[in-house]
Amino acid sequence: MPLNETMNPNLPNQMEPMDVDVPFIKSDNQPNIDELCEKFDKLNIKNRFPWIVLTLMETAIALLIFFLLLFIVVMMSLYEYVYKKGQEIISIKLKLIEILHGNISIPLPKVTTEMALHEIKQLSYLSCEITMNFFTNMVNNIQNKFKMVNPIYFKKKCAYSNFSVDQNDIQILFIYPDKTQKNIGHYIAIYYNADTKIVDIYDSCVEMYTDDQKRDIKRELKEEILDRMYPNNKYAVWKRPKSLQKDDYSCGVFAIAYALLLFQGKKPENDEIPFLAFDTFYLRQFLGKMFEENKLLPLKYLI
Incomplete structure (x- = not known):
């Protein structure tokens, strides 16, 4: 039977939407x-x-x-x-x-100013091959009155042919005061007076030696070096400089300072070295300035 035949015509259209009010129920968990x-x-x-x-x-x-x-x-x-x-x-x-x-x-290789400055300003030993090499070459290039020889060459006989007994001379020597320790060397400065034929020895550690040590050092120094340098020298004498080193590594700095005083016509036993109120720091700075300017500056306080 067709679908239309089952529908009641008196009822509203069953396919149309119906408006129905549905109450909203609020949940507590929403x-x-x-x-x-x-x-x-x-x-x-x-x-x-x-x-x-x-x-x-x-x-x-x-x-x-x-x-x-x-x-x-x-x-x-x-x-x-x-x-x-x-x-x-x-x-x-x-x-x-x-x-x-x-x-x-x-000859030893040429040492640059930079290398000499680096070593001189360090609170340590100076070497023959660097600082002393630079200093002796600088002195010889600046003036002609004194002819300095690198201390290392005094170990060779050929070095002694450069000296004249008829003129004053200033040198820095490298010695071994303690014969039991051949690896520990020491710098000293000497002054030869051509008129008196006497060699003055300036050692910054002179007060540390006993009388026997002084005698042995001077005898060996005279026999091995001084008699070859100055064959007509009468004798050598210890001089007590007014300024002495207080550490165990600044002998080279003092030897250079003694030589500078002698170049100026002064005597280390009479004239003090400036800068030494505390240590050799300022003296090393002064020597560095001298190396930079390539001049034999008079020893005085830097301002």
Whole structure:
């Protein structure tokens, strides 16, 4: 039977929508929309927080790597500079060993002002091959009255052909006061008076010696060096300088200072060396200034 035949014509159209009021029942467990939005925002921040931390960590690591690479580059450049300077000094020292053993008799390599300044300003020993080499060459280039010889050459007989007994002379010598310690050398300054034929010895450690040590040092010094330098010398005499060293490494600085006083016509036993109120720091600074200016400056306080 057709569908239309079953429908009651007196009833309203059953296919049309019907307006029905359904009451809204609010549950206590139903979330509020504002609360949902707030929770969503918090959740979004929490999700983004690890990304922020990761970005900061990546930046910090990148900066760390950058500064590490920069440090490596700087250290490599510094190492290259120090290595080159070290090789220069080693080359000179090897040349010195050859000279000491008599294998070669050529002049010592030329020492730069920079090398001499570096050594003279350090609170340590001075070497024949660097500072003394530079000082003696500077003196000989500046004036002609005195002919200085590098202390290292007094170990060779050929050095003694350069001296004249008819004129005054100033030299710095390198000796070994303690025969039991051949590796510990010592610088002294000497002055030869051509009129009196007497050699004055200026030693910054003179008060540290016993009378027996003074006698032995002077005898050996006269027999091995002084009699070869000045064959007609009468004798050598110890002089007590007014300024003496108080440490165990500044003999070379004092020997240079004594020589400078003698160049000026003064006597170390009568004239004090300035700058020595505390240590040799200022004296070394003065000698460095003299090396830089390439002049035999008078010993006086720097202003």
